[in-house]
Amino acid sequence: MPISRFLNTPRTFSALVLLSCSLLLPAFATAFDTVILDAGHGAHDRGAAIGYVYEKHLALDTARRVEQLLKKAGLKVIMSRSRDVFIPLQDRSRLGNSRGNAIFVSIHYNYNRGGSGAGVETYYHRSSSYTLAAYIQAYLVQRTKMTHRGVKSASFHVIRETTRNPAVLVECGFVSNPSERARMMTGEFRSRIAEGIAQGIVAYRKAD
């Protein structure tokens, strides 16, 4: 049968409409509804530490604040840890791959010798995660007015091995920097950090 006759058959036409609609669906299906939040370190793994200021506590508190904000925005949230426990890196990336329609965001605080390092930076590994990293970094800088250290590529385990979903790692300031450390010890500042991360995620989702 000639193709024009084929297209003119009403039943075939509806089948073609259905087919083209289903071909469009994968584009919508990539819109995520779940954020997997990974608070870095835990238990004996303190992360960066100066005196009694430990990265593991700052990261968990920040992740919990982000969790609340994302839930208010209507997103589902899965936490790699909600307590001061040790989670091996493999378990964190396994969680990052445990479901689709999700993004993975790992939260850390930074450290450098000498204490001169300052500002925030967001890491990605695969290029498909770059846009998410750029959104979070932009909103984080806007919300906190901290130094923009950039959106950077790195091979950290959790963002390298989380392959099923966009995966980024945020460094929310330097524990080793006395003035940044003083700020991050306040809940008000950690709320700003959390707002920057959450707003970046929500804006990325709208743009997706």
Ligand SMILES: [Zn+2]
């Ligand atoms: Zn860390």
